[in-house]
Amino acid sequence: MSPHKLLAITNDIGGFSPALATWYGDPYGAGSGGACGWSNDVQSPPFSAMIAAGNANIYLQGKGCGNCYQILCTRPPYCSMNPVTVTITDECPGACNNVPFAFDLSGTAFGAMSSPGQADNLRNLGRVDVQYRRVPCNYGITKIAFKTDPMANPYWFALTVQFCDGNGGLSSVEVAANGSQQFRLMKNIWGAVWAVDVDPSFRGPYSFRLIALNNEQVIAINALPFGFVPGKSYYSLVNFRS
Known part of the structure; x- marks a missing residue:
């Protein structure tokens, strides 16, 4: 099955919609909480580096801070086809707004979308078409x-x-x-x-x-x-x- 056919199928399942995913910072880094005011807290649990910066339609002038999304990468052989959950902790300005919806993930979160042994190869792509959907946040036993x-x-x-x-x-x-x-x-x-x-x-x-x-x-x-x-x-x- 070609990547284009696979992408067309995933457009129609589970409430997912198309978006662009990129990554920033260190390949194994935590990204940033800068534009939401959370600074380096993103490194520690319960964020645990599973975060993303959103473009204007995701960041929502700060109202998107703290929203949670599942990101599903469907590009073989790099992607596991298992969605990862990220929290919006930062804003991705500029080129991220060349598409309607974009997520600039931490290096850790971007690599988490990969198939076993493919994390570096996936990051080397730099950008990849993904599917996304809004999901409830769940931080386990952690309180506000x-x-x-x-x-x-x-x-x-x-x-x-x-x-x-x-x-x-x-x-x-x-x-x-x-x-x-x-x-x-x-x-x-x-x-x-x-x-x-x-x-x-x-x-x-x-x-x-x-x-x-x-x-x-x-x-x-x-x-x-x-x-x-x-x-x-x-x-x-x-x-x-x-």
């Missing part, structure tokens, strides 16, 4: 984490939200100070970074109400302590349904 911005201070409260199961992306983040039932709406200033102006009377521990893009919501009570360390991650006890 809040990573405080390194520049957070008593007058500017900012953080990123990580490891959301289910829909992955967030439409709204609200924060409440110690003992308060009044949640303040935070603003998505870029990527997965949310911020709100406060004053020193706005003291922790802090609780959060998160609303996913599908309108599911969770409340993380006292997820961030008073006297938090800027730049540190704090894990809650909750997550969305996966």
